Amino acid sequence: MSLKLEIEGVMLNVVSGYAPQVGCELEEKERFWRELNEVIESIPMGERVVIGADFNGHVGEGNTGDEEVMGKFGVKERNLEGQMVVDFAKRMDMAVVNTYFQKREEHRVTYKSGGRSTPVDYILCRRGNLKEISDCKVVVGESVARQHRMVVCRMMMVCKKKRSKIEIEKKTKWWKLKKEECCEDFRQTLRQALVGQVVLPDDWETTAEVIRVTGRKVLGVSSGRRKEDKETWLWNEEVQDSIQRKRLAKKKWDMDRTEENRQEYKELQHRVKREVSKAKQEAYDELYTRLDTREGQKDLYRLARQRDRDGKDMQQVRVIKDRDGRVLTSEESVQRIWKEYFEELMRKMRGKKE
Numbered sequence: 184m185s186l187k188l189e190i191e192g193v194m195l196n197v198v199s200g201y202a203p204q205v206g207c208e209l210e211e212k213e214r215f216w217r218e219l220n221e222v223i224e225s226i227p228m229g230e231r232v233v234i235g236a237d238f239n240g241h242v243g244e245g246n247t248g249d250e251e252v253m254g255k256f257g258v259k260e261r262n263l264e265g266q267m268v269v270d271f272a273k274r275m276d277m278a279v280v281n282t283y284f285q286k287r288e289e290h291r292v293t294y295k296s297g298g299r300s301t302p303v304d305y306i307l308c309r310r311g312n313l314k315e316i317s318d319c320k321v322v323v324g325e326s327v328a329r330q331h332r333m334v335v336c337r338m339m340m341v342c343k344k345k346r347s348k349i350e351i352e353k354k355t356k357w358w359k360l361k362k363e364e365c366c367e368d369f370r371q372t373l374r375q376a377l378v379g380q381v382v383l384p385d386d387w388e389t390t391a392e393v394i395r396v397t398g399r400k401v402l403g404v405s406s407g408r409r410k411e412d413k414e415t416w417l418w419n420e421e422v423q424d425s426i427q428r429k430r431l432a433k434k435k436w437d438m439d440r441t442e443e444n445r446q447e448y449k450e451l452q453h454r455v456k457r458e459v460s461k462a463k464q465e466a467y468d469e470l471y472t473r474l475d476t477r478e479g480q481k482d483l484y485r486l487a488r489q490r491d492r493d494g495k496d497m498q499q500v501r502v503i504k505d506r507d508g509r510v511l512t513s514e515e516s517v518q519r520i521w522k523e524y525f526e527e528l529m530r531k532m533r534g535k536k537e
Contacts, residue, residue, distance in 0.1 A: 185222055187510060193340055194510070196226050200236035205264060212264070216271060223275050233338065234277070234307040237331070240264025241301060242279055249273075251310065254283035258291050258302050272307060280306040280319045280336055290320045296330040306336045315339055353404040355395065365402060373397045422462045425455045 186197045200219055203211045226232055243261030246253040252272040257279075261269070272279055281291065281302065293304040306319055318337040359365040376397050377390075429451040436444040474483065503517050504510055511517055 189510075190340065194227075194230040194512075195340070196230055196232045198222060198232065198234045198236070200234065200238070202236065202238045202240065202264065202267075204239050205262075212267065216267060219271065220274070223277075231312050231340070232277070232307075232309055233336070235304075235334065235336070236307075237304050238264065238268045239303050240266075240268050241303070242268055242282065242305070246282065252277065253279050256285045256291070257282045258288065268305060276310050277307045278310045278313045280308055280313070280316055281334070283313070283316070284319050286320050289323055293321055293332050293334055294330055295332070304331065304334050306334060308338075312338075315341070353406070355398045355404055356402045357398060359402045369397065369401045372401050419462050419465075422455070422458045425451065425458050429455050 184199045186199075188195045188197065198219075200215075202215050223232065223234075241259055241262045242253065242257050242265040244255075244257040244259060246255050246257075249269055252269060268279065271277070288300075291302055292300040293302045294300070302321075308316060315338050316336060317339050318335075320335060322333045322335050360369060373394060376393050429448070432444070432448040432451050436448045474480065503520055505516075505520055511520060
């Protein structure tokens with residue numbers, strides 16, 4: 184059984200397996216390992232993999248010759264089935280996690296029956312992700328079955344959110360022509376550019392290009408950075424100063440957890456809330472008086488966009504499966520699958536009506 188999880192942009196594959204027992208035919212054991220190979224090979228190398236399985240084998244104590252896939256803290260001697268586990272780990276560039284943590288024998292034995300005690304359940308992960316494993320042990324007293332004990336592995340993943348970079352075209356600052364100084368400077372520079380031509384342009388495309396070049400030269404261009412629509416545009420200097428003091432009080436409380444620091448932080452929290460509410464009300468009152476102006480309309484549109492985003496249940500869809508069961512993560516592929524789904528749905532609805 185294989186389970187694929189998406190955690191903060193990181194794909195984690197959890198694979199569970201049950202290998203044939205010692206008395207089974209060799210052909211049956213080889214078929215199990217072939218099928219497990221196919222499962223692991225189908226997982227992209229950029230995704231994390233954790234295998235938890237009852238391999239019914241002993242990998243043995245020590246790691247001489249197998250240092251790249253094993254630690255030193257195994258139990259007893261290796262048998263044929265344990266050698267298959269080690270060979271699989273080498274083929275798939277994985278590590279047998281149980282053997283890297285020094286534990287008492289009671290916390291390494293996963294199977295107890297009839298006076299016999301041995302580890303047959305193992306957890307494997309990619310060697311490159313072994314540093315993310317902080318602990319692995321057997322939980323004594325927590326039995327999945329009468330003879331078997333639960334193996335627990337602690338994995339700490341560092342998930343970094345990737346922000347998609349959006350290319351925004353740099354625009355000429357034509358709005359500067361509202362100022363008389365800029366307008367006159369642009370007019371003079373444009374006149375010189377046209378007079379400096381050996382032959383005056385007789386078509387609009389050439390003239391327009393001269394105007395665009397002159398505009399970029401005289402008026403300048405925008406930075407091209409995306410401006411985020413946030414309600415912080417309502418904040419005044421008083422609110423910003425209170426927020427800064429609240430942040431400093433929070434750091435002070437984190438460093439010294441005294442009741443005095445806590446009370447100071449709580450009081451600043453309440454003060455910031457009051458001042459933000461007051462600033463919003465003043466900004467809205469001013470907005471209502473400026474609705475008939477162009478600037479007031481821009482503020483209203485910005486506020487409407489923010490309210491629309493806040494009212495949506497889902498901001499984005501990160502992953503979805505296609506018809507073949509493959510997980511799609513890119514925005515374009517997700518939108519394409521949704522489009523195909525709704526087109527098919529509409530065709531079925533029209534067919535029922537006819």
